[in-house]
Amino acid sequence: xxxxxxxxxxxxxxxxxxxxxxxxxxxxxxxxxxxxxxxxxxxxxxxxxxxxxxxxxxxxxxxxxxxxxxxxxxxxxxxxxxxxxxxxxxxxxxxxxxxxxxxxxxxxxxxxx
Amino acid sequence: xxxxxxxxxxxxxxxxxxxxxxxxxxxxxxxxxxxxxxxxxxxxxxxxxxxxxxxxxxxxxxxxxxxxxxxxxxxxxxxxxxxxxxxxxxxxxxxxxxxxxxxxxxxxxxxx
Numbered sequence: 083x084x085x086x087x088x089x090x091x092x093x094x095x096x097x098x099x100x101x102x103x104x105x106x107x108x109x110x111x112x113x114x115x116x117x118x119x120x121x122x123x124x125x126x127x128x129x130x131x132x133x134x135x136x137x138x139x140x141x142x143x144x145x146x147x148x149x150x151x152x153x154x155x156x157x158x159x160x161x162x163x164x165x166x167x168x169x170x171x172x173x174x175x176x177x178x179x180x181x182x183x184x185x186x187x188x189x190x191x192x193x194x195x
Numbered sequence: 196x197x198x199x200x201x202x203x204x205x206x207x208x209x210x211x212x213x214x215x216x217x218x219x220x221x222x223x224x225x226x227x228x229x230x231x232x233x234x235x236x237x238x239x240x241x242x243x244x245x246x247x248x249x250x251x252x253x254x255x256x257x258x259x260x261x262x263x264x265x266x267x268x269x270x271x272x273x274x275x276x277x278x279x280x281x282x283x284x285x286x287x288x289x290x291x292x293x294x295x296x297x298x299x300x301x302x303x304x305x306x307x
Binding site for chain 1: 239244283285287295297298301303
């Protein structure tokens with residue numbers, strides 16, 4: 083069965099430190115797409131970063147990077163130099179090749195000043 | 196650039212009343228459209244998606260329905276709301292089924 087696991091329900095990080103949000107998944111399909119979304123308290127889901135399962139290099143978008151380890155079925159989000167505005171829920175989502183997004187349960191990140 | 200709108204932003208409805216939530220997309224044509232529901236403190240559950248006018252795929256059997264009367268308009272409806280329909284409803288669009296989905300601001304629905 084295709085499944086996504088985000089093991090950290092909540093994290094507290096000091097401002098300006100780097101933070102890694104974990105995401106592991108289970109699939110037997112070789113082709114899939116990995117997404118990370120941010121959901122601030124306003125509720126809107128904001129797209130952060132994408133990685134294709136066949137991409138050779140890890141994706142980066144500004145302060146966001148995706149630590150993709152295909153053999154481990156892991157797609158962790160790394161936020162460098164965290165800011166107070168990074169406080170939000172973060173969701174890992176995967177298109178398992180069935181053209182729909184399956185979401186994890188999310189991690190609530192709180193940045194401490 | 197593309198924008199996605201949802202209304203209303205919040206809604207309080209009694210049990211058994213009808214529901215109509217609207218989602219519209221601007222700046223693109225023939226988008227794929229999606230309705231999700233998010234229960235409090237939970238992840239997103241896909242309810243419906245549409246690849247074109249009049250084409251609706253349902254993911255979860257329930258008392259909700261969706262319609263796409265125009266290319267960039269997606270409507271979520273119910274004839275009789277249940278308490279369990281309370282939640283945060285998000286509409287999203289993508290250029291293709293395998294592409295990144297972009298979300299609207301959402302509608303908070305409380306059924307009393």
